[in-house]
Amino acid sequence: MRVMERAYQHLLVDLSDRVAIIRLNRPEVLNALNLALVDELVDTLERLDRDDAVRCIVLTGNERAFAAGADIMEMAEAGVVEMKRRNQFRVWDRIRWITKPIIAAVNGYALGGGCELAMACDLIIAGENARFGQPEVNLGVMPGAGGTQRLTRLVGKARALEILLTGDPITAEEAYRIGLVNRVVPTEACLDEALRLARRIAEKPPMAVRLIKEAVYKALDTTLQDGMEYERNCFYLLFATEDKAEGMRAFLEKRRPSFKGR
Numbered sequence: 544m545r546v547m548e549r550a551y552q553h554l555l556v557d558l559s560d561r562v563a564i565i566r567l568n569r570p571e572v573l574n575a576l577n578l579a580l581v582d583e584l585v586d587t588l589e590r591l592d593r594d595d596a597v598r599c600i601v602l603t604g605n606e607r608a609f610a611a612g613a614d615i616m617e618m619a620e621a622g623v624v625e626m627k628r629r630n631q632f633r634v635w636d637r638i639r640w641i642t643k644p645i646i647a648a649v650n651g652y653a654l655g656g657g658c659e660l661a662m663a664c665d666l667i668i669a670g671e672n673a674r675f676g677q678p679e680v681n682l683g684v685m686p687g688a689g690g691t692q693r694l695t696r697l698v699g700k701a702r703a704l705e706i707l708l709t710g711d712p713i714t715a716e717e718a719y720r721i722g723l724v725n726r727v728v729p730t731e732a733c734l735d736e737a738l739r740l741a742r743r744i745a746e747k748p749p750m751a752v753r754l755i756k757e758a759v760y761k762a763l764d765t766t767l768q769d770g771m772e773y774e775r776n777c778f779y780l781l782f783a784t785e786d787k788a789e790g791m792r793a794f795l796e797k798r799r800p801s802f803k804g805r
């Protein structure tokens with residue numbers, strides 16, 4: 544495992560087998576997402592996205608919390624002008640444009656902005672002790688980083704509204720049942736399971752992985768017909784890659800392909 548040489552304030556970042564691991568690191572406040580952490584996280588995601596040594600990213604917290612939400616201390620005294628001036632959501636939106644797959648490994652609390660951060664990732668592996676929720680309503684506000692939008696798309700109107708209107712957290716099992724997470728594993732196995740999945744994806748041809756991710760997000764944003772055309776053009780594009788030639792040749796030669804990302 545290579546510790547990525549760089550000074551981080553609120554993150555720990557490692558690289559192993561072409562998988563980057565980002566750990567949120569404000570354990571004293573259950574990884575509450577302050578402005579500095581979100582800035583550092585998004586900058587780091589963008590840097591890893593440009594790094595050819597990285598093919599997949601795992602984002603995690605600790606056993607007690609993935610993240611218990613935006614930092615309430617930082618918002619408590621802020622008025623509307625200050626919140627608008629901070630323009631926090633513009634930073635957050637940049638996560639959407641990361642081209643490499645991001646897997647959230649969630650143990651403990653994933654609440655408010657923490658749940659929104661997990662949903663902004665592409666896949667979620669949950670430990671048995673994970674708790675997902677959008678408790679903003681209990682603070683007199685509402686989600687502001689995708690809680691009403693992504694959650695509704697993921698689990699449907701009725702379930703989303705119950706979670707959003709009560710503010711009550713749901714268990715990992717329930718999150719699995721309603722399609723919010725990919726799978727539930729024992730708490731201590733959560734990161735390993737996410738890494739195992741990430742390493743499998745890291746072996747795949749990077750350009751195909753990238754275009755599959757792009758096309759799936761397109762499906763959430765467009766009509767079926769436009770999405771089908773988008774998919775087809777992505778498919779054709781892959782015929783320009785060396786990895787397509789390698790993948791098909793390896794199949795015909797009955798050997799494992801070795802993808803180069805070209």
Ligand code: DAK
Nearest residue numbers: 572573575611612613614615631632635654655656678688
């Ligand atoms: N912010 C700041 N500090 C927090 C925090 C938070 N969200 N959550 C926990 N902490 C701190 C606690 O204040 C406590 O600090 P000390 O008292 O030790 O100094 C420490 O973490 C341990 O927490 P507890 O003592 O409360 O631990 P418990 O096990 O008793 O309870 C809990 C755990 C998770 C049930 C509880 O801490 C809790 O209810 N936390 C708040 C959860 C919450 O309401 N989350 C939603 C926040 S609003 C944005 C993106 C999103 C948003 C806004 C902007 N951008 C795009 C930038 C969304 C808004 C939110 O997320």
